[in-house]
Amino acid sequence: MIRLRVSRCPKALLNGPCGGAFNEKCEVTGNPCPWLKILEGIHYLDGATFFNEHPLLMEIEKIPSREVKPKHSNFWSRVEKGKALSIEFPIAAIRNEVEIAEVITKTNSNLYTIPDNPLGCPHFSSTAFATYLKHFGIEVMPHLTAKDKNLAALTAELKTAVLFNFEVVLLTTGDWPSLTLPSRPVFDLDSANMIRLARLIFNGVLPTKETFEVEERPRVAGTLNPHYRPRVEAQRIARKLTAGVELFFTQVVATKQSVARIKETFIELKKYTNVEVPVMVSLLYPISDNIKLLLRKMAIQTGNDTFEEVLEEVKALDIAGGVNLIVLSRNLDVWLNLWREAYEKIREVFK
Numbered sequence: 001m002i003r004l005r006v007s008r009c010p011k012a013l014l015n016g017p018c019g020g021a022f023n024e025k026c027e028v029t030g031n032p033c034p035w036l037k038i039l040e041g042i043h044y045l046d047g048a049t050f051f052n053e054h055p056l057l058m059e060i061e062k063i064p065s066r067e068v069k070p071k072h073s074n075f076w077s078r079v080e081k082g083k084a085l086s087i088e089f090p091i092a093a094i095r096n097e098v099e100i101a102e103v104i105t106k107t108n109s110n111l112y113t114i115p116d117n118p119l120g121c122p123h124f125s126s127t128a129f130a131t132y133l134k135h136f137g138i139e140v141m142p143h144l145t146a147k148d149k150n151l152a153a154l155t156a157e158l159k160t161a162v163l164f165n166f167e168v169v170l171l172t173t174g175d176w177p178s179l180t181l182p183s184r185p186v187f188d189l190d191s192a193n194m195i196r197l198a199r200l201i202f203n204g205v206l207p208t209k210e211t212f213e214v215e216e217r218p219r220v221a222g223t224l225n226p227h228y229r230p231r232v233e234a235q236r237i238a239r240k241l242t243a244g245v246e247l248f249f250t251q252v253v254a255t256k257q258s259v260a261r262i263k264e265t266f267i268e269l270k271k272y273t274n275v276e277v278p279v280m281v282s283l284l285y286p287i288s289d290n291i292k293l294l295l296r297k298m299a300i301q302t303g304n305d306t307f308e309e310v311l312e313e314v315k316a317l318d319i320a321g322g323v324n325l326i327v328l329s330r331n332l333d334v335w336l337n338l339w340r341e342a343y344e345k346i347r348e349v350f351k
Contacts, residue, residue: 008034011187018173022299039232054193065203071216073167075111084322086111091123093332116143139167145174150188158201168219192239199244224248226261234268241275248279255303259313278321281314285342311349
């Protein structure tokens, strides 16, 4: 079996590009991503993978274990109907427990997602925050990233997700540490191998080869980048499907054309696998001219499509499980007003 290694990746990833190649250039160095050109020129052959999966995880997968059923949740019931709504918790806008409670009481969401320090700037521990939110009786999904966490640390985070009955866990490589707070990043696993690790732990098998009892497990979600070329992105998500992902959350989508790229990517995916899983499409609200400038710097397509027009395109996407809403504001009162505006628009389209 052919194996590929790329030594020029600043994150030392051995399994393909992360989500941080903006305009096909590395977010760390600004140089062309060494992985993208390679993936344009290769393809899977008869299901064979070209990539070096984590040898320990492949060994542990040989240990017999039972397939634990996923936890029943209102969120997943809505996903199956294509009408789920998740919102990203406004971690940059809240300051105390009172404000956390205010967000929960004044919003209406099937799932609350907790980002892991977006753009590499430190905010909160997503797992600890999700554990706290469970006391409110809501459904949660922390983002777990490989940045700054080795295999042992990720194992502890995933076992915590089982113990505190999270509904979903989103696994992704993670953003490079912010230039405003330099630190030495750790990328011990890539996102596909994180998914592989999660499925092992959620079935009661640890990397130490110890086993433990699991009655119900969280769903395993991965990320999808509709701004990469469909051929490249199809190969990235094919690996995640092989690893055991059950749901995708997209990076931010701001145009109808970007929604169409999701469909194009899944058509390309048919060359590699027939496995299908639903997609939560991430939408940003509002998209001002200043926000458009930031999105373009991150290689996210912008245009003149309205929020409602993009919503209609998402609704027509047959693989869509629903909408993941990200509201931008560091002021909680402003955030809540924007949330109400966006929620009314979503409810009108998805009624």
